[in-house]
Amino acid sequence: MEVAAVRLLRGSALLRRNFPTCLPAWKSPPGALRASHSEALLSPAGSGLPGAPLQTLSDEELMIQSAVKKFAREQVAPLVSTMDENAKMEKSVIQGLFQQGFMAVDVDAKYGGTGASFFSLVLVVEELAKVGHGYKYAIGSLNEGRIGIAAQMLGLAQGCFDYTVPYIKERMQFGKRLFDFQGLQHQVAQVATQLEAARLLTYNAARLVEAGKPFIKEAAMAKYYASEVAGLTTSRCIDWMGGVGYTRNCPVEKYFRDAKIGTIYEGASNIQLNTIGKHLDAAY
Numbered sequence: 001m002e003v004a005a006v007r008l009l010r011g012s013a014l015l016r017r018n019f020p021t022c023l024p025a026w027k028s029p030p031g032a033l034r035a036s037h038s039e040a041l042l043s044p045a046g047s048g049l050p051g052a053p054l055q056t057l058s059d060e061e062l063m064i065q066s067a068v069k070k071f072a073r074e075q076v077a078p079l080v081s082t083m084d085e086n087a088k089m090e091k092s093v094i095q096g097l098f099q100q101g102f103m104a105v106d107v108d109a110k111y112g113g114t115g116a117s118f119f120s121l122v123l124v125v126e127e128l129a130k131v132g133h134g135y136k137y138a139i140g141s142l143n144e145g146r147i148g149i150a151a152q153m154l155g156l157a158q159g160c161f162d163y164t165v166p167y168i169k170e171r172m173q174f175g176k177r178l179f180d181f182q183g184l185q186h187q188v189a190q191v192a193t194q195l196e197a198a199r200l201l202t203y204n205a206a207r208l209v210e211a212g213k214p215f216i217k218e219a220a221m222a223k224y225y226a227s228e229v230a231g232l233t234t235s236r237c238i239d240w241m242g243g244v245g246y247t248r249n250c251p252v253e254k255y256f257r258d259a260k261i262g263t264i265y266e267g268a269s270n271i272q273l274n275t276i277g278k279h280l281d282a283a284y
């Protein structure tokens with residue numbers, strides 16, 4: 001049975017690849033940007049430029065994000081450690097992913113997909129990775145796939161961070177919360193900043209794909225940076241949790257293990273740097 005989010009998407013005008021309404025310039029195909037109306041939008045001083053934050057989501061994207069968050073929390077998270085131990089995905093999770101429309105998210109509905117935007121797919125991967133769901137999604141070609149891996153690493157790192165910070169706000173040592181030691185708090189602030197930067201790179205690369213603009217360099221940057229940040233974040237989270245972080249009783253060590261693959265598949269970090277380097281060579 002189809003769930004509400006997918007039914008709504010499939011049966012309504014939302015099926016169109018809709019962008020946030022505050023990003024009108026991006027709705028236009030590249031050719032249309034040459035029109036006078038669009039020039040006004042692109043002018044920094046132009047009154048039409050909305051200047052919307054990159055993380056602004058359309059109604060469709062918000063709906064999918066909320067549906068996948070609920071599915072991840074209620075139906076995936078409780079099974080993550082079993083799936084990890086058995087090195088096998090639970091049947092109910094695979095079935096749920098299909099039933100909920102979280103597979104083939106950006107494939108046209110007439111071919112059996114959900115018909116949502118590429119950006120929605122990035123949100124799905126990010127939310128599932130937050131609960132430690134390490135399944136690698138086949139996303140289009142290699143270059144688009146790199147954005148998917150960036151989203152996976154971003155979600156994984158964010159999930160690990162979200163698990164750890166409440167712990168260090170509770171854990172008392174030397175009469176204080178761990179969080180209150182400035183040496184630790186600065187590390188948390190640095191990681192949070194890097195997570196934010198990884199999110200912006202990832203979302204920007206996904207928006208470029210949807211806008212039909214060149215995205216190969218940006219996809220490589222997003223994949224490279226998000227996977228490096230995931231490695232750093234998960235390693236730091238183990239440090240911050242101390243001995244308990246190293247045990248298998250809490251999910252942090254799994255996030256740490258899972259993060260490593262991000263610097264390898266869909267092109268190792270050095271290969272992403274090669275791609276970025278080639279673009280820089282051509283640009284200067």
Ligand SMILES: Cc1cc2nc3c(=O)[nH]c(=O)nc-3n(C[C@H](O)[C@H](O)[C@H](O)COP(=O)(O)OP(=O)(O)OC[C@H]3O[C@@H](n4cnc5c(N)ncnc54)[C@H](O)[C@@H]3O)c2cc1C
Nearest residue numbers: 136137138261263264265266267268269270271272273274
């Ligand atoms: C869990 C997992 C899932 C995978 N899934 C898929 C899949 O679905 N589809 C698929 O096609 N492949 C898949 N792969 C393969 C993956 O894409 C490759 O492992 C990856 O591209 C790295 O290639 P490699 O293993 O041959 O390493 P190598 O190319 O041998 O690289 C080893 C090291 O050398 C460095 N290196 C290599 N060349 C250069 C260079 N020119 N300059 C500088 N440094 C360099 C790399 O950065 C790396 O650090 C998967 C791998 C894993 C582990």
